[in-house]
Amino acid sequence: MDTKTDRSFILKGDICYNISPTQFDTRKDAYVVCVDGVSQGVFDELPEKYQGLPLIDCGNMLITPGLNDIHVHAPQYTFRGIAMDLELLDWLNTYTFPEESNYEGLKYASEAYDMFVDDLRHSSTTRAAIFATLHVPATKLLMDKLEDTGLKTYVGKVNMDRNSPEFLCESSAKASLTATRKWLEDVKGAYVNTQPILTPRFTPTCSDELMEGLGNLVQEYGLPVQSHLSENLSEIDWVKGLCPWSTCYGQTYEHFGLLGGLTKTVMAHCVYSTDEEISLMKQAGTYIAHCPQSNMFLSSGIAPIKRYLDEGLNVGLGTDVAGGANLSMFRAISDAVGVSKLRWRCVDQSFAPLTIQEAFYLATLGGGSFFGKVGSFAEGYEFDALVLDDSGIRSVRELDIAQRVERYVYLASEGGTIAQKYVAGARIF
Known part of the structure; x- marks a missing residue:
């Protein structure tokens, strides 16, 4: 008891x-x-x-x-350790989107989420920010299963209404927002350990109309937000074409109130954040989820985490399964140290590599503060x-x-x- x-x-x-x-x-x-x-x-x-x-x-x-995992994709757990030789956009189209479409069926979702939830319970993770899929019934099912573990988690129904395959794309911004509101009303007050988090997948798959509507939901419900930011060079170029009105990728969230400020926001990766983007995140109190294993395997790059820490930004760690191969936060800590050394040696010697104390901080206090007084x-x-x-x-x-x-x-x-x-x-x- x-x-x-x-x-x-x-x-x-x-x-x-x-x-x-x-x-x-x-x-x-x-x-x-x-x-x-x-x-x-x-x-x-x-x-x-x-x-x-x-x-x-x-x-x-x-x-x-x-240890706190502030960026992980539950539906991708089924193909962890596969396709680690692809880059981000090819990986999404070849493996991720087809797999996530399977969660329309609750039998498949139940079996897959049972594995994810059981392994998460037995892992070193005590709290997590989790992506589900765009499917409301399967997302609620995941929340039910997580609630029973006693772990403290945020779970997000994913929003995506453009630039996605027909089998995994909401028909319009209005449809996506309607489904999201229904989900929020269905789960309101239903859980002690598991809470909802608004989850635009990333700017390329979310129209301006959808982003504006999600910003309104932030104000109405006071919920936190999770998404992806500046992970991959091709992705950043894509965003420039989709949002010519923006001055940086981060502004495509900030413009709609989705970068933080009113509530907490966690942005995964931030590998190539510009000075302007860093300034926006610092002003908004945005959390950066550093996902070193995923950034290696998907050939994204090495985020300048030491710079972010030195500038006082909020930084934690994510496993980013299945971009990362497993749920081990110990592996995330060790990879954070390792890639910081590569960045220092091969890219930029103006910032020292992370120490074990700094990397452990990311997994405890750094990410823990996203959940409150934790870590x-x-x-x-x-x-x-x-x-x-x-x-x-x-x-x-x-x-x-x-x-x-x-x-x-x-x-x-x-x-x-x-x-x-x-x-x-x-x-x-």
């Missing part, structure tokens, strides 16, 4: 979390206290006022905040936690806690185990 009593407890173990983008706080044999699903802080000695709470002794296992064990943060057993990752060396966390990021699949997982104080497993 998920009651206030059940969500008040203490974890004891080797604790690691970010206190800034560049710094870990590590504590050996320490206590992190959760009361009513909210962290009360980390203590070397347990304060007397908490000594009556249930204590879960994790021994020398690692305890970290949960830390500091007092007042929602209690999302992973208990990581790294005893199966063999070594003869003595490592400190920060080194063990770094090793786990890179070697999670070589003997690492997620022993326990918590979201807002509720134990998932």
Whole structure:
């Protein structure tokens, strides 16, 4: 049961979390206290006022905040690990759009979403921003399944009314907006853990009329927004032709109130954002979902994440399945470090590569703040936690806690185990 009593407890173990983008706080044999699903802080000695709470002794296992995936496509999970040799637009037309059309059938959708939801539940992800498809019944079905996991998620019914195959295209802006409003009314107040998010696929598949209508829905419902921005050079050129009135890709969202400001917006990729686009995002408080694995496999490029951090933009990480091959946020963290080194060496030496502390920050506090006060064990943060057993990752060396966390990021699949997982104080497993 998920009651206030059940969500008040203490974890004891080797604790690691970010206190800034560049710094870990590590504590050996320490206590992190959760009361009513909210962290009360980390203590070397347990304060007397908490000594009556249930204590879960994790021994020398690692305890970290949960990881937040702020860009993933649930219907693409079925073909993850396939077609990693194509570029974005060819990949969409050859694999993605045909696959997403299958979700018109609820039997197929149910079987596919069962796999996605079960694997997400058992992954390191505690919160996620998720694309569904344009199909309202299948999107509601996905929300139902996610609600039961206890994970905290946003789910979006996708909008697309142009430049899409006939089998996966809404007939008009009006039809798309009508379906979206029906979906929003159907799910209003229906869930505790799963919430709707407005989801124009990206500017090339959304007419100006549709974008304007979605902007009106933002104001009416106060919902967050998710989409794609400046991922691929061919895509950017396409947007210039479709929206000659715009001065940059980001303005095609900003013009309609879809870049942030009134509510939170997350834009995936931002590989080639111009100075103007960066300024617009900074002003609007836009979140950037860095998807390093997808950007590699779809030959998109390397986003200048260090610059975005230095300029104070909101940045998190996304797996971008199936542009990325799997749901592992540990892989996303390690890839973020790796591609930043390639960018520094091969593209632009004016910004240093990411450190492990910065990459871990992206997955915890950086993306977590999209969901609220999430991503830390500091007092007042929602209690999302992973208990990581790294005893199966063999070594003869003595490592400190920060080194063990770094090793786990890179070697999670070589003997690492997620022993326990918590979201807002509720134990998932």
